[in-house]
Amino acid sequence: MANSAMTPSEATQEKEARPVFPFTAIVGQEEMKLALILNVIDPKIGGVMIMGDRGTGKSTTVRALVDLLPEIDVVANDPFNSDPYDPELMSTEVREATQNNSELDVVKAKITMVDLPLGATEDRVCGTIDIEKALTEGVKAFEPGLLAKANRGILYVDEVNLLDDHLVDVLLDSAASGWNTVEREGISISHPARFILVGSGNPEEGELRPQLLDRFGMHAQIGTVKEPDLRVKIVEQRALFDEEPVSFRNNYDQSQQALTDKIVAARNLLKDVQLDYDYRVKISQICSELNVDGLRGDIVTNRAALAICAFEGRTEVTPQDIYRVIPLCLRHRLRKDPLESIDSGDKVRDIFKEVFS
Template identity: 70%
Template sequence: MDKIQNQVRPVFPFTAIVGQEEMKLALILNVIDPKIGGVMIMGDRGTGKSTTIRAIADLLPEIEVVADDLFNSHISDYDLMSDFVKNQLENNANLTTSLIKVPMVDLPLGATEDRLCGTIDIEKALNEGVKSFDPGLLAKANRGILYVDEVNLLDDHLVDILLDSAASGWNTVEREGISIRHPSRFVLVGSGNPEEGELRPQLLDRFGMHAEIRTVRDASLRVQIVEQRTKFDQDPNSCIKEFCEQQNLLKQTIINAQSLLKSITIDYSLKVKISQICGILNVDGLRGDIVTNRAAKAFAAYQNKKEVDVDDVKEVITLCLRHRLRKDPLDTIDSGTKVSQVVDDILS
């Protein structure tokens, strides 16, 4: 089935994407450690945001799920199991599993809360005493990627629900005193165009990372991007074959980094410097400190290191902090530059 789908809708290879290194790095690090908290990608129209996000989902290794389960439940990880699977295991049922591609779920702009969270069939519950649940997009996205294009145009109430689920890893639906809870662990990826309005600061702060995308100005690089895209559109299969080796290499690097992650250490003095930077920049709360530590560890694992060093922190800290700075309309420099200046002072 997957092979047929791939033939019908081939996906542009992630390693064939030219430029946009900041966006690519943010996505890779969130895939290595989903607890970083997702990424908000803001940038000009037509800069390949959607293409890149679909490409990272296609690159990832298949995951093992319990067959015929609505929530992509893990067979052995208790935190990634639905209540139905837990009950089956407690009753010593023999569960079968299957391999599926990492779910990539798009949230349409006009989605309702029911479409996002799922619905409980009240009539069936009252008449038959059975909890009947029609899963929403949060169920389908469990253990995958949930992509919201134009997130800055999405209703704030839905953004709140998304961010709560992404942070807690669970979705709870309550209707008429009946409650159903299911695992909902996913990498939340939002994208938008700043010309169409910014997200409220308290919502923006909940995204782990913030990547800024600019239109490439260099003429030769623009030609390279156009040629790469044209080649793919004309013959997708040969383009996919051309980048097959690079794709497999990156996939293996990500798998290795995921297994290394738990053993990565970060020196106490470096943690102090990260918090010092957050303090100087007047970052509210401790999310900035926590996310920078996580992202630095994920980057160290990606580099196949055992310990985080100063260069790892420098590589990720702007992505983790630029959207947490208080906006000052009189500022002449952008927040990313401001972060870089303080980082250079403290980590030089």
């Protein structure tokens, strides 16, 4: 397989042309940052729903995360960002080429982040089949959509609570199965669509339906920073970045690289991390006592606990690991009681303390 990549100077030029606020320079919002990092370490956690006030840096943080991630090998000029080595992440054409022992041109590419516009149609999201061409020329003429572009990347939906429920369903189905299938007039085309789904929204504009909310792996709640000192620091950081984005980014090169290395190490370590059987029973006991429907809550909490343990370079999950992730994994799965004043995250923590006491 031929290998080509961006030269260091080309990569620098690209960064300077579109500077992104550094992830490690973001002040506060630890819950959101942790949820995003854990999903990058183990995408099977199932994505993140970020709910919070306007102007709290939701979009900035997601873009900063993508900028942080290491480059991946992709097949050149392939609209699906096919992995040249993993058949599960290959388009049909690439898989056929590998089976025929054809040489693939492999390039290094940044992980893609696809923004889904609110007014997007299902055709724009899933792709379309040119029926006329298929019938007259006998070829499957497929025009890839946003799900194809998002394969092996991050799909970001701002104001996901305002998106049509049918489209949210389509996104969640693809995120869960890792495949997108388009069917028109008896013609069916499938392609890999394995991505991390990140949705954000403002609760004042309405919540997602519970059955859709439940399918997001984690739920991060963020609020406007209240401490005057922190607010001043955030404003100063933003002003410095807007004035001199390149030099501002340079100041964070070391911390950015250190975090990138830590994420890569965690991904490699993840398969060796152990979660004690007794702790798994207790996680399920918490889910049961909170009346969480289904088993998604148990599965996601297990995965998130393994991921945070790997992120910290350890191979044995501790109760503290579980305590840190379980509110993020369960709070959006609880049945809402309008008369309850207690925050759902606190409710999860209280039951945790009872079970693990």
